[in-house]
Amino acid sequence: MKLTKTSEYALRILSFMARKPEELYPARHLVEQLKISDKYLRRLMTDLSKAGFIRSIKGREGGYVFAKNISEIHLSQIIDAVEGMEKYMGCVLGFGECSDDNPCVMHESWLPMREKLMNVLNNKTLADFNYNKINKY
Amino acid sequence: MKLTKTSEYALRILSFMARKPEELYPARHLVEQLKISDKYLRRLMTDLSKAGFIRSIKGREGGYVFAKNISEIHLSQIIDAVEGMEKYMGCVLGFGECSDDNPCVMHESWLPMREKLMNVLNNKTLADFNYNKINKY
């Protein structure tokens, strides 16, 4: 099970920020903590801003803050913003169609699993994560 | 949820062959049916042969046949043979460690889902697929 690195990064960044959702995070800070290259991180931040999850504050004392409540940011939306969710929707075997009418040989084994995944991605938000435990980054 | 195309192809090929597991399949035939480019398919077939799933018969009237019972070929083994299973084992956030001792913020949401996937891949074999339904390739 794999997301692309780009999605990994996006989740890493936002879930990190979500631990203290009010705070302002300069890119420099995120880069240090999360070990993502400066330029690439900032490119992603731009995408995440455009998607409306965060707002960027330019100039000195600038950085990024959440632009909406973290309980309104679904994982699937995050992935969609940085690389498009379509990729993950399609068929495991690379055929487009997936229905009970026209099932592929993997249908019965695979479909329930995929549903489960889609449920997590569609229903879980940044607020659903467990902030109590100590997380080492 | 996405496997690489390479894994997609491998599953596509073997699950197709598994519908008539005794038959001999020349590459040409597979290429026509499964819409994978000739050269790339044959490269994959070589990997699958080396992994011992199939056996190749060279020369005229040649092709590929299963070298072991399809109930002994697990999905995770197939993926492992063509691109390595490790990629799919790691952390969604791209950190290495995954344990209850050192959970990341996604631990509780993500882990159960991942377990479920690994169960499918590790336990299901080519023989577990549903051959009764009509499958359009």
Add this chain to the structure above:
DNA sequence: ATTAAATGCTACAAGATTGTGGCATAAAAT
């Protein structure tokens, strides 16, 4: 005003994945 510290953007570089071309090798049919 000038400087310092931040983000934004665009174009390019490096790497990984996927696809192709060409030729060698093997076996059956003739």
Add this chain to the structure above:
DNA sequence: ATTTTATGCCACAATCTTGTAGCATTTAAT
């Protein structure tokens, strides 16, 4: 023996993903 129809292999090409470099822009502090 020769031809035909297969697979095997290697090196290269195209494409996609990821990372970098450089400069423009914005804002606050001085």
